[in-house]
Amino acid sequence: MTSSFPAPSAGRGRHATFDARSCALSCAALWGLLSALPVLCTGMPAAAAEAAAPDRKADQAGTGAAQRTPGRKDAWLYIGWPNNGQVVGTRFKVWFGLRNFGVAPAGVRKDGTGHHHLLIDTELKTFDEPIPSDRQHLHFGKGQTETILELPPGRHTLQLVLADADHVPHDPPIMSKKITITVRADRGQQLSAQ
Amino acid sequence: MLRTAVIAVGALLLLPLLLAGQGMADRAKAPDDARAYILWPSNGTVITGGKFWVRMGLQNMGIAPAGVSHADTGHHHLLIDTDLTNPDEPIPNDKQHLHFGAGQTEARLELPPGTHTLQMVLGDADHIPHNPPVMSEKVTITVR
Structure with missing residues (x-):
């Protein structure tokens, strides 16, 4: 296809090559592309952010304890329900209360946010490593703010810990008080936090 | 050839309209069993x-915080003394939203004396309600 704009050195005599048809096609193509750009561009920042995140993660793993995410002094994490000393059935809801701090899914880096972890019948041994993930350390990496637990009859302790995008507790750690509850087989379910 | 050109131009002009239509229909999907609720205060609280x-x-x-697109997540919005007017648009940002x-x-919250309604709506990364909207019941409280 011939060039749609006259070459600068073409001179006045060459206007015959200024072709209305190709000009219209090029203009339309440009207009279509400009209109499509916003839609295409929304896909790109997300991809760019994801590309950047693994690099930061690698940095974090390399420097280890030096890079803990800051907590906030006035952040208050608490178990909204059950209460300390409560007697519950084998299947019950636990409600996570958090004030002056936000929740974000695991992997999302944003100041002032973290995701919940529930410690069942255990304590946190170290604070500068990722919290393990097992039956006694439940992770809520999708940003959940409540859960339904099933525990065998007997006494159990529950404690909430908030952790950053890499499951490492904040500095200072944002933790709830440890509560003790009694599970009884004859109590039915408590699925409402109210 | 001119006819082909006109058709091509016409098609390209229509392209943004098609893409815009795609955007409108794209409200984040909410799981069927998703439920938002106001734990406290409850209906009738003084x-x-x-x-x-x-x-x-x-x-x-x-x-998830605003701006973060993650499946099955959203962030809270509180409607005070108002309703959700248009679930297809971003929730406005003012004293009542x-x-x-x-x-x-x-x-x-700090509210003046009187009767007030509170309702929670979840919004996606762009503050647009999910499809279907994940909303709490409207709670009526009295402030003395």
Whole structure:
């Protein structure tokens, strides 16, 4: 296809090559592309952010304890329900209360946010490593703010810990008080936090 | 050839319209069992003094800050003395539509004396309600 704009050195005599048809096609193509750009561009920042995140993660793993995410002094994490000393059935809801701090899914880096972890019948041994993930350390990496637990009859302790995008507790750690509850087989379910 | 050109131009002009249509239909999908609820205050609560913490609950979905697109997540919005007018548009940001884009699950409110309604709506990364909207019941409280 011939060039749609006259070459600068073409001179006045060459206007015959200024072709209305190709000009219209090029203009339309440009207009279509400009209109499509916003839609295409929304896909790109997300991809760019994801590309950047693994690099930061690698940095974090390399420097280890030096890079803990800051907590906030006035952040208050608490178990909204059950209460300390409560007697519950084998299947019950636990409600996570958090004030002056936000929740974000695991992997999302944003100041002032973290995701919940529930410690069942255990304590946190170290604070500068990722919290393990097992039956006694439940992770809520999708940003959940409540859960339904099933525990065998007997006494159990529950404690909430908030952790950053890499499951490492904040500095200072944002933790709830440890509560003790009694599970009884004859109590039915408590699925409402109210 | 001119006819081909006109058709091509016409098609390209229509392209943005098609793409825009795609965007409108694209509200984030919510799981069927997702439920938003106001844990406290409950319907009929009388609050003395006007300052109180609203506790917001969410079942079968997660919280993510505004701007973060993550499946089955959203962030809270609180409607005070108002309704959700258009679920297809971003929730407005004003005194009657409070946004909790930092992922908060509790909010400290101060309301003047009188009767007020509170309702929670979850919004996606762009503050647009999900499809279907994940909303709590409307709660009526009295402030003394």
